[in-house]
Amino acid sequence: MTTMMNNLPAVQAPAGLAVHATGVTRSFQPGRGVLRGLDLSIVPGEFVALLGRSGAGKSTLLRIFAGLDPEYGGDVLVPERRAVVFQEPRLIPWQKVLANVMLGLRPGTDGRAGLRQRSVEALGEVGLADHARAWPATLSGGEAQRVALARALVREPHLMLLDEPFGALDALTRTKMHTLLQALCALHQPAVLLVTHDVQEAVMLADRAVVLTEGTISLDVPVGLPRPRDPGQPPFQRLRTRLLAELGVNEHASVQAAATAAT
Amino acid sequence: MPDHVSASGPGPGATAVADISRAPGAVLAPGAAAFGGAEFTLIRPARARRRQFTITRAPRLVRRAIGPLAAIGLWQLVCSQGLFTSFEVASPVAVLDAARQLADQGVLQSNLLISLQRVTEGLLLGVGTGVVLAVLCGLFWVSEDLLDPVIQAFRAVPILGLVPLVIIWFGVGETPKVFLIALGCVFPIYLNTYAAIRNVDNKLVEAGRTFGLSRLGLVFKVILPGALPGFLVGLRFALVGSWIIDVVAEEINAQSGLGYLINQAQSTNRIDIMFCCLSIYAILGLAADAIVRLLERRLLVWRAAFSGG
Numbered sequence: 158m159t160t161m162m163n164n165l166p167a168v169q170a171p172a173g174l175a176v177h178a179t180g181v182t183r184s185f186q187p188g189r190g191v192l193r194g195l196d197l198s199i200v201p202g203e204f205v206a207l208l209g210r211s212g213a214g215k216s217t218l219l220r221i222f223a224g225l226d227p228e229y230g231g232d233v234l235v236p237e238r239r240a241v242v243f244q245e246p247r248l249i250p251w252q253k254v255l256a257n258v259m260l261g262l263r264p265g266t267d268g269r270a271g272l273r274q275r276s277v278e279a280l281g282e283v284g285l286a287d288h289a290r291a292w293p294a295t296l297s298g299g300e301a302q303r304v305a306l307a308r309a310l311v312r313e314p315h316l317m318l319l320d321e322p323f324g325a326l327d328a329l330t331r332t333k334m335h336t337l338l339q340a341l342c343a344l345h346q347p348a349v350l351l352v353t354h355d356v357q358e359a360v361m362l363a364d365r366a367v368v369l370t371e372g373t374i375s376l377d378v379p380v381g382l383p384r385p386r387d388p389g390q391p392p393f394q395r396l397r398t399r400l401l402a403e404l405g406v407n408e409h410a411s412v413q414a415a416a417t418a419a420t
Numbered sequence: 421m422p423d424h425v426s427a428s429g430p431g432p433g434a435t436a437v438a439d440i441s442r443a444p445g446a447v448l449a450p451g452a453a454a455f456g457g458a459e460f461t462l463i464r465p466a467r468a469r470r471r472q473f474t475i476t477r478a479p480r481l482v483r484r485a486i487g488p489l490a491a492i493g494l495w496q497l498v499c500s501q502g503l504f505t506s507f508e509v510a511s512p513v514a515v516l517d518a519a520r521q522l523a524d525q526g527v528l529q530s531n532l533l534i535s536l537q538r539v540t541e542g543l544l545l546g547v548g549t550g551v552v553l554a555v556l557c558g559l560f561w562v563s564e565d566l567l568d569p570v571i572q573a574f575r576a577v578p579i580l581g582l583v584p585l586v587i588i589w590f591g592v593g594e595t596p597k598v599f600l601i602a603l604g605c606v607f608p609i610y611l612n613t614y615a616a617i618r619n620v621d622n623k624l625v626e627a628g629r630t631f632g633l634s635r636l637g638l639v640f641k642v643i644l645p646g647a648l649p650g651f652l653v654g655l656r657f658a659l660v661g662s663w664i665i666d667v668v669a670e671e672i673n674a675q676s677g678l679g680y681l682i683n684q685a686q687s688t689n690r691i692d693i694m695f696c697c698l699s700i701y702a703i704l705g706l707a708a709d710a711i712v713r714l715l716e717r718r719l720l721v722w723r724a725a726f727s728g729g
Contacts, residue, residue, distance in 0.1 A: 224629075241627075247627035249627075250723070260627075261637060
């Protein structure tokens with residue numbers, strides 16, 4: 158089932174699409190649009206990385222898709238079943254880990270016990286089954302973010318919205334989370350929109366990388382590299398350089414500039 | 421090696437080797453001359469530091485009892501040294517004596533009980549009203565706009581100034597006392613709970629929304645539990661305030677209660693009874709504080725990881 162975000166009756170998305178957004182606009186100040194007629198489609202099971210400079214409107218778009226920002230223009234069609242992982246874990250501190258995973262879920266045909274069971278399994282998938290009865294405050298940053306991931310996955314979303322979910326983690330934990338996320342995505346096959354400003358992360362994880370510039374998609378490229386991906390391989394680096402250039406970063410030029418400045 | 425290592429700045433003792441003998445606390449590290457003779461500081465591990473003071477290793481209850489016990493000891497000392505006459509200040513021993521006399525007559529128990537009853541009724545009424553108002557104003561903009569200015573205006577009215585009016589309205593029975601106590605509890609509860617509701621992390625509310633919590637679910641699972649610490653702060657104020665108002669209400673017109681006892685003691689010049697009643701208030705205050713602490717420990721277990729141990 159697909160939802161039109163403006164509280165209109167449910168409609169069918171064009172066949173074979175998980176996300177269909179056309180002409181999306183959003184401005185916080187009159188005359189200064191953050192999103193200016195953006196078009197973006199995602200097919201089911203596709204992993205799309207949304208890159209952009211700070212303040213480009215990446216998170217704004219994600220919040221529109223999440224249903225957290227109704228003040229936009231254009232048409233946005235997203236699946237009803239979607240889940241968000243924010244940059245911060247946003248676990249409810251006064252609910253234990255398992256209750257956080259189950260937050261807002263209604264028991265299905267398998268009843269409350271079944272819901273519990275599925276939630277414990279989701280925690281198991283992120284390697285935290287034995288933390289079910291812990292308080293969030295006792296978790297490390299990486300653990301808390303894995304709980305947030307379990308909380309998203311237990312909903313079996315058709316669309317997963319990831320808002321720089323690894324941005325606050327240390328490099329080592331981030332690498333582990335990348336591996337975990339790829340495994341879980343292969344297992345559950347949701348469509349994913351990953352908002353990030355980390356080009357390496359985008360090329361590592363995504364099927365497709367899109368760059369948001371001046372309120373529209375300025376570059377839309379398939380990654381097309383076999384998995385597991387090796388950041389040392391030339392095709393990986395070529396794509397990385399291309400995306401960085403689109404973001405306004407010229408690696409060689411900046412190295413030269415820095416060297417000149419040093420001498 | 422000296423036990424204590426000073427971290428003083430570039431004092432005169434730090435410059436020359438000969439000066440060390442004059443400042444036994446200071447040491448020079450090997451090769452200190454290379455640093456121009458600057459002193460070194462030994463950073464002690466926490467364990468070594470703690471072992472020096474046995475008081476920090478005593479149980480919490482013991483540690484918290486030391487202060488009040490010392491105060492009582494000082495009080496007794498001042499009295500037995502004759503700094504005040506027994507018509508000015510009653511000593512702790514005299515207070516205990518008075519308490520025993522009153523208890524033997526059954527006066528203490530009955531009056532304490534009636535005061536406790538008034539305070540409990542007033543508290544329940546006041547806390548209930550305060551919470552309802554705080555939830556209404558915290559959750560709905562409309563009720564905030566309509567109610568908050570009125571509440572703020574009422575808050576500015578001195579409650580004790582209402583006493584004559586309350587007597588006209590409710591007579592001299594139990595109602596005016598309970599009413600005044602309730603009124604005194606409403607505002608601290610309202611202010612703290614309302615502010616706490618408004619301060620609940622909007623990011624959590626957003627997360628709850630995206631994960632399918634209904635409006636009611638958000639209120640009961642996210643907003644109200646998040647406001648609980650603020651409510652407990654308000655409760656502390658309310659508990660203390662309720663006793664203050666109780667005394668005043670009972671001193672002005674009453675035939676029973678602790679405040680009445682104090683009033684009677686004043687007219688018969690029994691300073692020991694006055695001090696006895698005041699001490700009971702102090703003990704009740706401590707008890708109330710202990711109850712809230714217990715509540716906090718029970719209700720805010722999830723915060724345990726944040727508290728400083």
